[in-house]
Amino acid sequence: MEETIIAQRRQKVADLRERGDHPHANDFRVTHLAADLHDTYADAERWTSEVLEADAIEVSLAGRVKAVRKFGGMVFLGLVDGSDVCRPGDQTAIGRRDIQAALFKKVLRDGHPDSWARLELVDLGDIVGVRGTVMRTRRGELSIQVSELRILTKTLRPLPDKWHGLTDVAARYRQRYVDLIMNDEVRRAFRTRSRVVSYIRRFFEDRGYLEVETPMLQPIYGGAAAKPFATHHNALDLPLFMRIAPELALKRLVVGGFHRVFEINRNFRNEGVSTRHNPEFTSLEFYEAFATYDDLMALTETLLAGLVQAVLADRGDAADAPIIEYQGVALDFSPPFRRLPVLEGLVTYAGLAPEQVHDRAALEAAAARVGAKVKPDLPLGYLQMAVFEEACEPHLIQPTFVTDFPLDVSPLSRKKDSDPRLVDRFEIYAAGRELGNAFSELNDPDDQRGRFEAQVSARAAGDDEAHPMDDDFIRALEFGMPPTAGEGIGIDRLVMLLTDAPSIRDVILFPLLRPEA
RNA sequence: GGGCCAUUAGCUCAAUUGGCAGAGCAACGGACUCUUAAUCCGCAGGUUGAAGGUUCGAUUCCUUCAUGGCCCA
Known part of the structure; x- marks a missing residue:
């Protein structure tokens, strides 16, 4: 099945080439990150949909497609970029990396029919570039009304479940790239x-x-x-x-x-x-x-x-x-x-009397009592530390x-x-x-x-x-x-x-x- | 190194004391102009981690191995 999915996507790569689109294009220029838009236009009172429509602010943004919601005559793409972890300029600000792109058939058919056609070839996980104007949807979500859509990197492998993500621990470590795509924390x-x-x-x-x-x-x-x-x-x-x-x-x-x-x-x-x-x-x-x-x-x-x-x-x-x-x-x-001298710790947590902390027999008894494994004939300091680690460390919260x-x-x-x-x-x-x-x-x-x-x-x-x-x-x-x-x-x-x-x-x-x- | 647990579709998980291997998401086909886990209809997808054994029959029981998790050393 995985092979089937990859084969289907290779076909889309071929389809892209056939229509003259480079499946790994590198000539798309980004003007904004998702976090920039959220920082600038977060204020919904000031940046109403009417104001944004009137201002028609042009932006170019690129990111990975994390969600596709199609409605026949219009399509929402949920995109993510890297602006939650790294941004030019102020490195102290964590930003939102998600931004929604809204594509309207009516707009694109007249302005950029190729972009509407390309939607057929977009899969979850692909990296796309969108050019358009900042808008706010009826539900109030800051979005980009797309005037041009480019597929910048066509991907071959499917992403994990969009809701549960990748949880298999071994897979998360081995394929950390997938872990990082899926898991914001x-x-x-x-x-x-x-x-x-x-x-x-x-x-x-x-x-x-x-x-x-x-x-x-x-x-x-x-x-x-x-x-x-x-x-x-x-x-x-x-x-x-x-x-x-x-x-x-x-x-x-x-x-x-x-x-x-x-x-x-x-x-x-x-x-x-x-x-x-x-x-x-x-x-x-x-x-x-x-x-x-x-x-x-x-x-x-x-x-x-x-x-x-x-x-x-x-x-x-x-x-x-x-x-x-x-x-x-x-x-x-x-x-x-808190300051805790090692020998004081032995008295407080290992039940030794102050005069016993250098006494081998007392330390060996304490080691047995607290479950510290010690070899015979260890130098005294090793014995003290073995008891300390077993008896005291759990208390050092x-x-x-x-x-x-x-x-x-x-x-x-x-x-x-x-x-x-x-x-x-x-x-x-x-x-x-x-x-x-x-x-x-x-x-x-x-x-x-x-x-x-x-x-x-x-x-x-x-x-x-x-x-x-x-x-x-x-x-x-x-x-x-x-x-x-x-x-x-x-x-x-x-x-x-x-x-x-x-x-x-x-x-x-x-x-x-x-x-x- | 030892003990326990896990491994089933691309992902997340089911499967009755051993009896036809399933669902959601993703994919694929279709409907849909404001969704955000979109919705609805349809269709497809499996060497059940590997090898061996017991059995009429094994995802299920046994052995070994692989990978990982937790605890211990």
């Missing part, structure tokens, strides 16, 4: 993603940060606890890894005197796929010399609160407070966010800075001056999920070498997410990195929160899938 989510990145870029540029790009292909990977993708450079016969984080490259730039840098780019981690993980994902990382992780908490509060309000404003829900609903829960990003992590799990962070078992580090949580990770950077090269060595030992003991040694990074620190604080924020997870998306695949245009059979 999907279009809006990806527009929001674009606005979020734009906001972040402006936020850091305004604070004197320099945007940089550092290598995706690295001989030595590092900067996070994760498994990399391995690849190979043929000409140099060089094994390479896709980066798991830009951290070590960005800190080399701080050594070089780029004291405020940020990068928004892709990371790659060779891990499973889930509603919260895609093997390639986008992160923001930024580094500021002469700052501490305390400063970054304040910066993060400002960034996220402003971002939430910008997103609310962009979708037309301007609000006084930066409160956004995620999966039915209102998240309040009004500063200051409102934005929370989890602070002062164990040193064992923080090979790149500065030791706390007050307690060398801990580091000056925080993670920002919301909706029970980690959104970002930050610390005062370790800039003592000897300490850093020792931490790498501990990581290498952990790797030898079977931790395949432990860091490899990076001698050049040590050398860079030996040239002196100023006291610095740095942070990474997962853009995809942030956009999930801001678009109320339950799955990371809803905020990645083309998520990784198995190839089609």
Whole structure:
């Protein structure tokens, strides 16, 4: 049947050619977007059908045919263009992308008979251009009274059900183009993603940060606890890894005197796929010399609160407070966010006494109690974090800075001056999920070498997410990195929160899938 | 990796403890000059995800596989 439909449409392509119409014409010029007309002529009191008829405002518009309603002597075409997500000029305004074209046989027969004839060859999904005047129908709908109709792109495949759209999840991801044609809320989510990145870029540029790009292909990977993708450079016969984080490259730039840098780019981690993980994902990382992780908490509060309000404003829900609903829960990003030291979390949520938080036996008992799976002989910090993740994370619904992590799990962070078992580090949580990770950077090269060595030992003991040694990074620190604080924020997870998306695949245009059979 | 669920027309979904595979939308033919999920009449469209098995008979039961979803690891 699909073949039948395609064959029928190929016949229409041939018919178009026969009548001298190019089925993929590119000489139609657009003067207006649908959103322009809605913005300009929305006021039905002022722009009555009489006024519009008298003014006879000429416009040319192009879009995809989403609806055809025929009445013998007249036809309505429901068109959509792209003006809901992108428009020249003011990018802060979301517009309506739908506009109706009205074709009257009586008008076209005298003025442009070809256009009336072409209606026979128009299918749902085709991309057409219409020239005409702005009008308002008897029902009050802003429309274009068409004086010329062109088929600009004749399509071969039928669109999904006009009412139910495309709901099959696999099909939506595999054929995202169809998803985007059919589902306006999907279009809006990806527009929001674009606005979020734009906001972040402006936020850091305004604070004197320099945007940089550092290598995706690295001989030595590092900067996070994760498994990399391995690849190979043929000409140099060089094994390479896709980066798991830009951290070590960005800190080399701080050594070089780029004291405020940020990068928004892709990371790659060779891990499973889930509603919260895609093997390639986008992160923001930024580094500021002469700052501490305390400063970054304040910066993060400002960034996220402003971002939430910008997103609310962009979708037309301007609000006084930066409160956004995620999966039915209102998240309040009004500063200051809650601070929760890791060890305090163990006391509050894992039932440990304050004097037990460094006690292996007590931690192991707590791990068993809360259902955290731990291997024997783990360094104490791993044990603490395993208990923390199981017992505390589900409670971190409102934005929370989890602070002062164990040193064992923080090979790149500065030791706390007050307690060398801990580091000056925080993670920002919301909706029970980690959104970002930050610390005062370790800039003592000897300490850093020792931490790498501990990581290498952990790797030898079977931790395949432990860091490899990076001698050049040590050398860079030996040239002196100023006291610095740095942070990474997962853009995809942030956009999930801001678009109320339950799955990371809803905020990645083309998520990784198995190839089609 | 494990458990559960799903896969039927282009799309969205039905199909009685195993008994003729259906509807709406889209398509196709027709009527219709203000509809907006237009309406009305007519017509057509299927290797029921794949392979195998049980059975007189399988969309339905069993096995394996594929793809996806949810939960767990």
